[in-house]
Amino acid sequence: MDLGLVGGFKYLNKVYRKHPVDIKYVMDNDENAVRIYNENFEHKCQNKDIREIDINEIPEHNILIGGFPCQSFSIIAQNPPRLGFKDERGKLFFEMNKILKLKQPDVFVAENVKGLLSVNNKETFPLVLKHFEESGYHIKYKVLNSSDYLIPQRRERIFIIRSSDLNNFIHFEFPEQLSHEKDEKISLSTALEDNIDEKYYFSEKAVKGMLKAREKMNKGRVQDITKPCNTINAHLAKVTLNGTDPVLKIGERYRRFTPREAARIQSFPEKFKFILSEFQQYKVIGNAVPPVLMWHVVHSILDAINKTKVKRLTMVA
Template sequence: MEKIKVASLFCGCGGMDLGTIGGFSYLGKEYKENPFEIVYAVDNDEYCTKIYNENFVHKCVVKDVRDIKIEEIPQFDMLIGGFPCQSFSISAQNPPRLGYKDERGLLFFEMVKLLKERQPRFFIAENVKGILSANKGKAFPIIIKEFSDAGYTVVHKLLNASEYGVPQKRERVIIIGFRDLEDLLKFHYPMKVGYSERKVLGDVLIEESNYDETLFFSEKAVAGMMAVRAKMNKGRTMSLTEPCNTISAHLAKVSLNSTDPVYMVGDRYRRFSAREAARIQSFPDSFAFDCVSQIRQYKAIGNAVPPVMMWHIANSLTVCLKK
């Protein structure tokens, strides 16, 4: 099967790209290569791109997508991208959710522009659950209409990463566009994996982290959280026997007075190490993050698309490629 060429916008550190191409191992399971190859990747974050370029043969360009000259992009058959979602997120209430009125919310138009110009066979866009209700539910239909007007039949589904072998309850809207109707007719979103294949936090935590004093919260932080815990639902300790709650981009600054997931060792609270966070996101241990500072690692990991979930999505598209 000839490989489908892929252009990746907003690629971050490469979770979506790794899942698309496959060919990696995670928790003892092999995720075989998919018939896709990345021919172009771009992100405006120099630290994410540094991580990306440490891990992929094809290199990512550091650039604002608005500055891309379309003619610079090689020929491609699929466009992928998790367009910036801060403005659509349920948690980004301060300032209130501006959705598509916010400059960052407008970046999906860059995807649309490229689709109109190049007309690739497929596209996959990823975003937070909050996009469905942003602007009192007005933003999402506009986004779908823009993608449709670019010449695509568009489907979308809310997927939970924990149902695809990722040890994290992370809900994301996956929008897929088809230029050709016969491709759409063959396509189904990936089936959830069986319960025996699902992963929990206990599968990925690292014993040594329980002895790393830099990961533990101070007594003062714990006392402050305890004072308001009853009425605030804070100090969200995770169970080893369940998937972790969603991890975010500010993991380095995790607070006990927030909804961030934390872990309890005896009677002490700790945050997750960067490698544990990467495992919670389903990155293989072979994926290198230590070319940037720990704060940058946490941010890149928290913003990423879980590679294992993305592998299932990309793999479900391969049915369209069979003759």
């Protein structure tokens, strides 16, 4: 999330200016995500599990940003099927709540899949809100679609903003859509590369098998490059023509996205470095919060804070 927090990057010829924030502490339990993070940022991320850290080691800060694992809440997750609180990963927000109670930052931002609203017969989300409200926070939430913010991807995520200051809460408004009509959306074609290596194309045998299920493929698997892409995820390295992940048809041939194309679809700038194997790159990219979308959310938060008090802010993510 941190690229969108700090800003200071360029994407599709637009500059997203640097935010007046200092990052004080960053942690992630995904070793590969940590390695990629540390390749790109001066402030280093620690490879730790939130359930095992001493909260007292986290420095004082104004804004806390995090996301509990989306796998247990996702609408499209099939294994295990929408477990919510029954899944240990779904309980990690309790750990985030402990940090809120002890550190009492001015603002807390959480991001998750849209499915959080409806999981467990819509019983989970009210409980999530209740726990955060009990920590003394006013809450606003909204589902944002990346394609509304000049990103070539239809990706719906819920953002939950909590403020301990009622004035900040009153002034805060989620970022306005930048593109409203279909013609204003950024097309997938802006993210595609030329001269693609043969390894990204599906074999003739795989294509023949797919053609037997053409009707299935027409339900959104093959992407229209004149429109935003469907949601990409961490499984892009294992994409098949019979799966649910987006694929491309270029001429008469079908292929998967390259890692750099996936990064562009997620709104990462060209200068952002993705090290490690392609398999791990796909995973980290697919799990990421689009930097441009996060930039707009943070920009709105800072705007609300600046209406009441102007100061340089510190963040923990």
